[in-house]
Amino acid sequence: MAGAVTALVAACGPSAAAGPTASPRTATAPAATVPATGPASAPPTPSAAASAPAPAATPARDPADARTRESTLSIPAAGVSGLRVVPYEGTTDDVPGTRIQDRGHAASPYGKRGGVGPGQVGNFLVTAHRLSAGGPLRDLPAVGEGDTVTVAVDGVQYTYEITATRKTSFRSQRSLDEQRAAVPGSPGAPPTQAMITISTCATPEDHAEGNFWSDAQGNPEHRIDKIGVLRRTTTAP
Numbered sequence: 677m678a679g680a681v682t683a684l685v686a687a688c689g690p691s692a693a694a695g696p697t698a699s700p701r702t703a704t705a706p707a708a709t710v711p712a713t714g715p716a717s718a719p720p721t722p723s724a725a726a727s728a729p730a731p732a733a734t735p736a737r738d739p740a741d742a743r744t745r746e747s748t749l750s751i752p753a754a755g756v757s758g759l760r761v762v763p764y765e766g767t768t769d770d771v772p773g774t775r776i777q778d779r780g781h782a783a784s785p786y787g788k789r790g791g792v793g794p795g796q797v798g799n800f801l802v803t804a805h806r807l808s809a810g811g812p813l814r815d816l817p818a819v820g821e822g823d824t825v826t827v828a829v830d831g832v833q834y835t836y837e838i839t840a841t842r843k844t845s846f847r848s849q850r851s852l853d854e855q856r857a858a859v860p861g862s863p864g865a866p867p868t869q870a871m872i873t874i875s876t877c878a879t880p881e882d883h884a885e886g887n888f889w890s891d892a893q894g895n896p897e898h899r900i901d902k903i904g905v906l907r908r909t910t911t912a913p
Contacts, residue, residue: 742793743786747829749802751874754815761802761827766790768803768856768875769846774893780809789856791873794827795834795909798858798867803899806876813876819902825874832911836872836904843878844899846891860903870906875899 749759761782766772767789776783782804785791792798804813819825819838827834842861845851859865860873878898882888889897 742796742829743784743791745793745829747784747794747827749782749825749827749874751816751819751823751825753819753823754813756812756815759804759812763793768801768852769893769895769899771893773803774895777803777805778809780805780812782812791856791858792870794829795832795870795906797870799856799860800827800870800872801856801875802872803875807879813874816874816876816902817900819874824907825872825902825904827872832909834870834906835908835910836870837907838902838904840903842901842903844875844901845897846895846899847889847897855899855901860901872904872906873901874904875901 773783791801
């Protein structure tokens with residue numbers, strides 16, 4: 677497979693394993709207080725706010741980096757419309773990514789162990805829950821080859837065509853490397869086109885087979901990945 681933009685929309689929280697299937701969802705640090713200065717002979721007394729350590733600032737989004745911009749995902753064949761995709765630096769279904777998914781959003785990792793941004797050459801990874809947090813990707817398994825998905829960001833719409841389905845095992849590093857590769861399924865291969873990997877958990881399938889293994893985040897062993905290739909880019913009028 678040439679370039680890969682993989683939107684991995686998966687990961688199931690602990691509640692996914694036991695709870696019933698939910699309906700899909702369409703889905704600075706404060707400035708330190710400057711102490712007042714008393715008479716010239718009296719040294720200023722620092723305030724509690726000034727002496728306390730400032731909380732860590734939230735990393736700023738770089739508007740010049742497409743990987744850090746939020747987007748929305750629509751998958752007509754799965755009944756998904758305008759699902760919020762939140763980018764973060766990390767890897768698929770890690771702790772920060774799972775926290776984003778637990779809020780009912782999709783998560784898109786970038787950086788050394790993540791993917792690229794919408795429309796970029798490489799693998800655009802998107803993951804979201806299938807059962808918990810509203811189950812935004814409940815019907816992802818129904819998406820087939822030839823179906824289209826769209827990603828909208830900053831007035832531009834990227835349309836991908838689904839070309840393959842694969843199963844990823846969280847108990848196999850090789851399988852994870854293939855999922856997260858710049859060219860899905862081919863770790864180390866140089867990407868030549870924009871692709872997307874949308875991933876969600878295979879909890880019902882695993883449990884039906886008697887496989888109840890899960891990791892620390894509650895992710896089951898397997899996830900279902902839908903891989904697509906960018907076919908069209910349009911600009912909103």
